[in-house]
Amino acid sequence: MLELKWSPAEKKIAHAAFESALSLERTAIRRDIEAMLAGSADAAEIWTIRDYLNDKARELDEKYDFRYSVLIGVFARLLADGWLTLEDLTGLDATKLELICDRSAIWKRSDA
Amino acid sequence: MLELKWSPAEKKIAHAAFESALSLERTAIRRDIEAMLAGSADAAEIWTIRDYLNDKARELDEKYDFRYSVLIGVFARLLADGWLTLEDLTGLDATKLELICDRSAIWKRSDA
Numbered sequence: 001m002l003e004l005k006w007s008p009a010e011k012k013i014a015h016a017a018f019e020s021a022l023s024l025e026r027t028a029i030r031r032d033i034e035a036m037l038a039g040s041a042d043a044a045e046i047w048t049i050r051d052y053l054n055d056k057a058r059e060l061d062e063k064y065d066f067r068y069s070v071l072i073g074v075f076a077r078l079l080a081d082g083w084l085t086l087e088d089l090t091g092l093d094a095t096k097l098e099l100i101c102d103r104s105a106i107w108k109r110s111d112a
Numbered sequence: 113m114l115e116l117k118w119s120p121a122e123k124k125i126a127h128a129a130f131e132s133a134l135s136l137e138r139t140a141i142r143r144d145i146e147a148m149l150a151g152s153a154d155a156a157e158i159w160t161i162r163d164y165l166n167d168k169a170r171e172l173d174e175k176y177d178f179r180y181s182v183l184i185g186v187f188a189r190l191l192a193d194g195w196l197t198l199e200d201l202t203g204l205d206a207t208k209l210e211l212i213c214d215r216s217a218i219w220k221r222s223d224a
Contacts, residue, residue: 029158037149046142047165050166053161053162
């Protein structure tokens with residue numbers, strides 16, 4: 001595991017980027033369940049929504065891990081999945097940005 | 113435990129009443145989550161909905177038990193909670209109806 005130093009300014013950027021991605025993803029989940037409700041008048045749709053929300057909660061809980069020791073990997077995945085842009089990460093040092101981009105490319109390939 | 117005999121006609125009535133109550137309750141849950149979404153623009157509302165649906169799933173799983181050995185108690189509770197009316201149970205014999213009404217009154221008192 002790489003030992004990277006995070007300056008106070010970088011920590012602030014990291015926190016904001018993390019919260020922004022999480023917020024975007026929550027909003028997308030909300031839109032999904034609104035679409036599920038709009039798409040079916042069946043009351044039993046509530047159980048489909050429940051399963052979907054439980055799956056998403058597990059996924060987000062695993063994915064959004066704000067520990068500096070794993071944060072490069074977390075940001076790489078969020079970048080690959082489109083929840084973050086490089087702009088959100090502006091201000092991190094070049095080493096970190098390069099690591100994030102490299103690992104993001106690996107995520108993208110593994111998703112393809 | 114009382115050993116009651118259920119005629120084929122009574123079994124049919126019981127099934128229909130059970131399904132009708134379950135359907136009403138699912139519809140009410142659906143309306144509740146629609147109201148929760150309408151009442152808050154916050155994306156984090158999805159986790160409140162998730163908790164609510166998990167609670168309701170546990171509650172309904174425990175409550176909707178279609179075994180003839182426990183059905184009098186199940187109907188008593190559904191009647192007390194307003195998910196069933198006596199009309200839904202028309203056609204059951206007098207002994208069963210009396211038992212259901214008596215136990216329903218107990219449920220109502222324990223809720224009060």
